[in-house]
Amino acid sequence: MRFAFTPEQLAARSSLRGLLERECTPARLRGAWSEPDGRVPELSEQLGALGVLGVLCPEGDGGLGLSETDLVLLLEECGRFAVPGTVAETAAVAVPLLRDLATGSRRRWVRSIAAGEAMVSVGLGESPLVAGAGCADLFLLEHQGEIHAVEADAVDVEPRRSVDGARRLFRVRWVPSFATRLAQADVARRALAESRDRGAVAAAAELVGLARRMLETTVEYVKTRHQFGKPVGSFQAVKHHLADALLAVEMAAPAVYRSAYSQAHADPDRSLHASMAKALASDAATLVARKALQCHGAMGYAFEGDLHMWMKRAWTRSADWGDAASHRARVLSGILAEGGT
Numbered sequence: 395m396r397f398a399f400t401p402e403q404l405a406a407r408s409s410l411r412g413l414l415e416r417e418c419t420p421a422r423l424r425g426a427w428s429e430p431d432g433r434v435p436e437l438s439e440q441l442g443a444l445g446v447l448g449v450l451c452p453e454g455d456g457g458l459g460l461s462e463t464d465l466v467l468l469l470e471e472c473g474r475f476a477v478p479g480t481v482a483e484t485a486a487v488a489v490p491l492l493r494d495l496a497t498g499s500r501r502r503w504v505r506s507i508a509a510g511e512a513m514v515s516v517g518l519g520e521s522p523l524v525a526g527a528g529c530a531d532l533f534l535l536e537h538q539g540e541i542h543a544v545e546a547d548a549v550d551v552e553p554r555r556s557v558d559g560a561r562r563l564f565r566v567r568w569v570p571s572f573a574t575r576l577a578q579a580d581v582a583r584r585a586l587a588e589s590r591d592r593g594a595v596a597a598a599a600e601l602v603g604l605a606r607r608m609l610e611t612t613v614e615y616v617k618t619r620h621q622f623g624k625p626v627g628s629f630q631a632v633k634h635h636l637a638d639a640l641l642a643v644e645m646a647a648p649a650v651y652r653s654a655y656s657q658a659h660a661d662p663d664r665s666l667h668a669s670m671a672k673a674l675a676s677d678a679a680t681l682v683a684r685k686a687l688q689c690h691g692a693m694g695y696a697f698e699g700d701l702h703m704w705m706k707r708a709w710t711r712s713a714d715w716g717d718a719a720s721h722r723a724r725v726l727s728g729i730l731a732e733g734g735t
Contacts, residue, residue, distance in 0.1 A: 450462070456505040479526050486593065524566045528551055560707070594715040597711050599654070615689065
């Protein structure tokens with residue numbers, strides 16, 4: 395299969411990059427770490443206006459009505475800039491869930507979330523910790539195989555410590571009820587399975603962007619950092635570190651793009667492709683973070699530098715929606731179930 399992004403998809407990425415270069419600079423990202431909600435002011439609204447949050451939202455609900463192949467490059471770009479908050483979960487998980495399941499008065503949330511006017515927090519799975527819950531207007535939560543849509547006034551949140559200051563974690567307490575239930579039984583099981591795949595691919599796309607940015611930052615650093623009268627980047631050991639990092643990223647990116655294509659076209663193997671993508675992307679980002687830290691030396695540990703913000707996001711995202719080991723096990727199970735060896 396020959397795959398290439400369209401001129402329109404590449405142009406959308408360029409537009410988003412231009413916005414983030416202005417609005418999500420390292421200085422503003424650092425500022426988000428000290429803000430109570432861990433956000434860059436007005437960035438969510440700007441992402442909504444650009445259409446990033448509503449790529450998978452129907453046009454009738456104020457979105458773009460596009461597919462996962464249109465979204466994947468945008469999420470990679472969000473990773474490149476370590477955009478604060480939960481953009482990936484909003485665009486790739488929450489919006490499709492509400493698009494497919496919300497009816498009646500709940501339908502209003504699709505439009506407001508896609509526009510960046512309302513914040514949503516997604517907590518699917520057994521973990522009591524939910525990212526971005528502190529500023530959420532709506533929660534999409536799982537309880538005993540059911541999906542619930544819970545408004546903020548019915549939820550208690552408690553801040554918990556997070557290694558990433560721009561992706562805050564909270565313990566969420568709530569009471570499920572008939573009124574909050576969005577889906578149950580087979581409908582919920584299918585929606586949860588699809589959401590977990592969407593979350594894994596979205597996190598993988600962010601990880602590719604994070605890895606690319608850390609690699610670019612490190613290349614620039616070793617060009618200017620001198621030891622023994624020579625640029626550090628001229629040393630063979632440093633070149634080997636960076637070559638290994640680049641190879642890992644270039645192996646992961648096509649798998650991520652393929653998994654987005656599989657979701658967009660309802661490929662029967664899309665769950666398998668999602669796990670392949672997440673395993674490769676998690677491995678690549680953690681490897682690049684380690685190589686970047688080695689090449690930066692003591693500066694890599696300094697809170698005053700910028701690298702730590704990308705490394706910490708990579709560490710957290712590599713575990714979100716399943717770590718590399720769990721997804722490799724899932725791939726193995728899928729292959730064996732088909733009679734492979």
